Amino acid sequence: MPAKKTTPKYRQIADHLREGILNGTYPAGQPLPSEESLAEQFGVTRPTVRQAVAELRANGLVEVLMGRGMFVRSPHGRPSITRPRGVRHELDGRFTEADGLRWTDAEEPVATRTDAPLPLADLLRIPPGEPMYTYQSLQTADRGRLRQLHATHVPFSVLLGTKYEDQAPPPAPHLYAALTELGHVLDFTEYVRTRMPLPDQAQALRLPEGVPMLHVLRIAIGNDERPVAMEEFHLPGDDLELMYRL
Amino acid sequence: MPAKKTTPKYRQIADHLREGILNGTYPAGQPLPSEESLAEQFGVTRPTVRQAVAELRANGLVEVLMGRGMFVRSPHGRPSITRPRGVRHELDGRFTEADGLRWTDAEEPVATRTDAPLPLADLLRIPPGEPMYTYQSLQTADRGRLRQLHATHVPFSVLLGTKYEDQAPPPAPHLYAALTELGHVLDFTEYVRTRMPLPDQAQALRLPEGVPMLHVLRIAIGNDERPVAMEEFHLPGDDLELMYRL
């Protein structure tokens, strides 16, 4: 008869803290007891307490401020930002975001020539390694309070035989007006994924520990059901929700 | 003149490993060097190596198999499951998912009476604390390979004066047929969020460490723009993407 494994001490501490956070014993925004006092309370040493807290930090339940203490985060309430997703084709021919946000590039994005990696090539229905124009930038809105990483990809093959064969096309959304002038009628599809950020992404988006990103791929479908361009968004996963009308 | 702070050893190790994972030195699916050998290689003790690896685990880059070793995960390629989001109103009056998946409840869900928490009440446009019918279940599809946590919420106020005043309404999607019979013409909006799972959610969805969840709220809008019901989905964030046509 297999004996029950004892729960590790650090997990008991983590469970205690998580339960307290979820039931309001440790209210959001308030500090947790110090590592030292938790160590004493549970009869363990500090490294053991830190292992427990590391779990909660990785789950976005606790935020640590250097020299100040450990504070309860609240991934509970409704996100304060709701972004309706969509592309509007204005009467003047321009394309704008359905959420009405006006983004500005932190630095001017430059066109680079890249080879389509497999996951992008798949969605663009081109062979992996086919050359593309790629723009990448960190964008901000609402006086820097909103941030997103933005990329535009256009396969060279889409631009063959157009004036953009010699001349770099603009990034989205201006790209869409350009493609429309070339005769395309555009249709858009978005693919939503999530993942934890790499360190540079976390820094660029100002993400606290334990907060995942939303990763949105927007494919522009042109004539003949042909994918002609792609936008890529990396969005902070806390305090933000995307809205789609079905 | 502020001197440059030295990077902690554990972070140097984490950076080395992450870089190796991203550039292919440590290929996906392959084991990393053992903790012992990394400790020797970097001239540190095991706990220091473990701190480095803990970071990569929390970011979903490394998966550890007890007694076997540490293995490289690949959060890189395209997810193998794409779920087109939408609700179809069939000719026979039933409602089905646009992705065509057929979900089965792990256990029969029961109707419980709950008080609307603030974030749900907000979306349903009812006062917080107003009573609702709530169904919750763990659902599986594709012979248990796909999993999702599903919940249906219906405010009592929506059912006042109908036959469901005495009798519990069915959960979605049957709920939608029932609401249609009551005279509602339904429209759907989805809100997509992401967050790290709680331990019970991670277990139910079989989520590896460092993998976030997608959290989808689907609001059914009835007559007079009135929200009449809500579905809630918790989906595994790895190897899955949602698809929306704009």
Next chain:
DNA sequence: AAGTGGTCTAGACCACAAC
């Protein structure tokens, strides 16, 4: 039996923030 990761101790010293 050998190799792997999992848990934990008992310290030490440092860096940062608030008083």
Next chain:
DNA sequence: TTGTGGTCTAGACCACTTA
């Protein structure tokens, strides 16, 4: 100056997997 968290050592012993 005091209290907080951050880094690191040098072990010990355990649990799990494979051979």
